[in-house]
Amino acid sequence: MRRIVVIGFGPVGGRFVEGMLPAVRAGSVELTVIGAEQDDVYNRVMIAEHAVGRAAREVLDLPGAAAAIDAGARIRLGEAAVAIDRRLQVVRTSTGDRIGYDHLVFATGARANIPTLYGMEKARRHRLTRALSPETLDRGEHALPRGVTALRDLVDAARVASAVRAGRRIVVLGAGVLGLEVALAAREQGAEVVVVYTGGIPMGRNLDDDGGRMLARAARAAGVEMLPHSIAESIVTRTGADGSARFDALVCADGKLVHGDLLLLSVGASPRVELAAAADLAVSTGILVDDRLQSWSDPAVFAIGDCAHVAAPGTARPDGYVGGGPSGLIGPGWRQADALSARLSDATLDAVPFADRPAVVALKADEVDLVAGGVVDASPWDEEPHAASCADQRQVTQWLDPARGAYVKMVTRGGVLEGFVSVGMPRAGAELTLLFERGGELPADRSVLLRLDADDAGATLSGDPFAPDATLCWCNGVTVERIGEAVAAGADTVECVGRTTRAGTGCGGCKGRITELIARSGVLTAGA
Ligand SMILES: Cc1cc2nc3c(=O)[nH]c(=O)nc-3n(C[C@H](O)[C@H](O)[C@H](O)COP(=O)(O)OP(=O)(O)OC[C@H]3O[C@@H](n4cnc5c(N)ncnc54)[C@H](O)[C@@H]3O)c2cc1C
Numbered sequence: 380m381r382r383i384v385v386i387g388f389g390p391v392g393g394r395f396v397e398g399m400l401p402a403v404r405a406g407s408v409e410l411t412v413i414g415a416e417q418d419d420v421y422n423r424v425m426i427a428e429h430a431v432g433r434a435a436r437e438v439l440d441l442p443g444a445a446a447a448i449d450a451g452a453r454i455r456l457g458e459a460a461v462a463i464d465r466r467l468q469v470v471r472t473s474t475g476d477r478i479g480y481d482h483l484v485f486a487t488g489a490r491a492n493i494p495t496l497y498g499m500e501k502a503r504r505h506r507l508t509r510a511l512s513p514e515t516l517d518r519g520e521h522a523l524p525r526g527v528t529a530l531r532d533l534v535d536a537a538r539v540a541s542a543v544r545a546g547r548r549i550v551v552l553g554a555g556v557l558g559l560e561v562a563l564a565a566r567e568q569g570a571e572v573v574v575v576y577t578g579g580i581p582m583g584r585n586l587d588d589d590g591g592r593m594l595a596r597a598a599r600a601a602g603v604e605m606l607p608h609s610i611a612e613s614i615v616t617r618t619g620a621d622g623s624a625r626f627d628a629l630v631c632a633d634g635k636l637v638h639g640d641l642l643l644l645s646v647g648a649s650p651r652v653e654l655a656a657a658a659d660l661a662v663s664t665g666i667l668v669d670d671r672l673q674s675w676s677d678p679a680v681f682a683i684g685d686c687a688h689v690a691a692p693g694t695a696r697p698d699g700y701v702g703g704g705p706s707g708l709i710g711p712g713w714r715q716a717d718a719l720s721a722r723l724s725d726a727t728l729d730a731v732p733f734a735d736r737p738a739v740v741a742l743k744a745d746e747v748d749l750v751a752g753g754v755v756d757a758s759p760w761d762e763e764p765h766a767a768s769c770a771d772q773r774q775v776t777q778w779l780d781p782a783r784g785a786y787v788k789m790v791t792r793g794g795v796l797e798g799f800v801s802v803g804m805p806r807a808g809a810e811l812t813l814l815f816e817r818g819g820e821l822p823a824d825r826s827v828l829l830r831l832d833a834d835d836a837g838a839t840l841s842g843d844p845f846a847p848d849a850t851l852c853w854c855n856g857v858t859v860e861r862i863g864e865a866v867a868a869g870a871d872t873v874e875c876v877g878r879t880t881r882a883g884t885g886c887g888g889c890k891g892r893i894t895e896l897i898a899r900s901g902v903l904t905a906g907a
Contacts, residue, residue, distance in 0.1 A: 380409050383723060384470050384480040386460040386654070388414025390423055390441060391684030391712035392486030397442050398720025400450040408724065410452040411478050413470065415459040415513035418533055419443040424709050424854070424886045427557065428743075430530060430539035431564040441884075459513040463658035465677055473512045482679055482723055485655060485666050486716075489648035489685040489707065490517040491529030494552065496629075497613035499524055507653045516651075524616055526626030527642045530561060542641040543570045550629055550639035552611055554581035556740055558645030559598065563744040566603045573604040575611055575629060575637055585740045587755045589779055590800040593786045597747035597803070600784075609635065614642065650686045650705050663695065664688050664704035671730035672719050683719055684712035689733065709885050710854045711735045739812050739853065741888050747784070750808040752815050753798030757790045773797065776825045787811075787829060794820040806831035809892070813849050845899070851892055854885020862893060866900045873897070 383399065385392050392412065402408040414420070421439040428434035444454040455472065462471040463483070470478045493503045504519035523529075528538040539561070542549055546569045551562045554576035566572045574581065580591025581598065595605050610632040616624035629637040650665040661667040661675040665688030674680035675692045682688075685705050695701045706712075715733055722730050739752035759775040776789045785803040789796060789811065796815045801808030807828045814821060821828075847860035857880050865879040873893050877884045883893050 381481045382409045383482045385412045385484045387486035388420050389488045393420035394716035395720050402724040403450045412454045413460045414456050415516050417457040427561040430536035431543050431568045485682040486684050487651040487686045489650045491531045492647045494646050509653050529644045547640035549641045551643045553645035562603050575606045575609045585751050593802040601746040663701035670732040683715040748805040749802050751800040754790050755798045804832045852882035852889045855881040857882035
């Protein structure tokens with residue numbers, strides 16, 4: 380019996396465990412899972428929806444501890460792995476227990492970043508500081524001041540939920556995709572929201588200038604106050620009725636005071652690598668693994684999900700830096716979990732190299748439809764003097780209609796999409812996502828894409844978003860054909876389709892298209 384120990388019971392660790400259960404039931408694997416959170420595994424991607432009251436707690440449920448325990452796995456919740464002895468192949472936990480392994484899987488994920496602000500320095504932790512208990516896993520010497528929170532787990536979600544329910548004023552620090560999602564959702568649920576960010580545009584890592592401006596405009600139209608070019612420096616606290624200090628205002632470098640009842644930190648996340656680093660495993664941004672998800676330093680060790688940095692061994696610069704890093708997205712993490720559980724379930728199987736698809740970022744918001752991927756900051760006027768021929772030159776096509784809140788940018792080389800931005804153009808966005816995923820060629824007349832969203836849209840392209848091999852659910856990699864089969868077999872709601880195929884059970888951004896697909900097949904059946 381091979382002993383496998385998993386550290387971390389987040390959505391990716393949970394998916395790995397699910398994939399291992401047949402081997403556990405068959406008695407070929409002894410599986411132990413160490414999870415620092417008290418809660419059973421849940422879908423973290425939906426945490427913002429849950430925090431603002433749009434998704435009940437049960438909606439976040441994933442196949443969890445009960446099924447695993449039933450199959451014979453040992454699940455240790457509320458316990459942290461605190462040290463690893465690789466020579467003896469033993470993990471020590473916060474309770475003092477020592478657990479032996481043949482294979483060790485890191486699924487330790489990422490923690491929310493705490494910015495450097497006067498007034499909360501002691502809440503910051505050094506990225507390589509090892510925690511000795513689940514409670515100190517993500518915090519420095521002190522907890523965050525009252526009225527300040529990140530949004531990463533159910534405890535954070537409860538803090539945000541009470542502010543939203545009471546219609547309080549929420550100051551969101553950071554305008555990345557998560558900051559924007561929660562700002563829009565909280566505003567829609569009645570909270571007063573202001574977003575403070577350093578750059579000139581929101582989602583500056585994913586969007587070009589015009590796309591960012593369109594998004595800022597849509598957020599303002601939805602009632603969110605947007606404060607660009609604002610460098611937060613410190614927080615001011617006030618003394619509450621119970622005598623304790625709580626957040627009062629954020630102070631910016633230009634002297635501006637941004638008052639609020641809750642400060643929501645949304646300044647990115649960092650992979651939890653400290654345990655691996657202390658065990659002398661190679662780490663850079665994340666835990667370094669090859670395309671078989673196996674540690675650069677130890678063949679008995681693997682990493683998946685938000686903590687895994689997939690890169691070819693030997694590509695470190697002299698200063699130790701390795702390019703790339705964890706994607707921070709659930710889809711790649713779930714695919715890694717599936718690939719690794721298939722391999723570790725059957726010791727005779729050869730490892731299949733893990734190759735990921737190009738990442739596409741979609742904003743989950745009712746107010747604005749936004750999707751972007753690849754190279755987005757190229758300008759139509761950039762010149763590439765070294766390109767061998769005209770066909771090799773990068774081409775950039777843009778269309779901007781501020782009055783309608785619509786913007787599309789397509790960056791191509793040799794007709795093939797290298798990057799795109801689509802705001803307020805759901806059909807064009809879906810089509811471009813599909814073409815980007817497939818490396819498909821764009822039509823010479825790019826305006827065909829714009830007409831997809833016209834009121835009298837009849838236009839279709841060769842890359843039909845409902846073609847059988849088109850990926851409909853990106854988080855779970857489920858195609859139109861697979862969903863069609865489930866619908867034909869009787870799955871007539873989005874939930875049923877999700878139970879059979881997993882489609883729609885990640886970020887939920889594809890649920891509209893699943894509904895459309897179910898409706899289409901209804902029409903087809905009726906007409907047949
Ligand atoms: C608000 C929000 C919205 C998001 N939206 C999207 C989205 O729309 N699309 C998308 O693709 N992704 C989204 N994400 C990202 C997605 O949630 C992550 O990619 C995903 O959670 C990664 O899963 P994971 O299991 O690798 O890590 P995590 O979810 O971080 O889980 C890791 C687990 O390991 C535990 N752990 C860590 N160290 C130890 C230890 N030493 N001992 C024991 N346990 C340990 C942690 O407590 C945690 O439970 C979102 C994230 C957030 C916070």
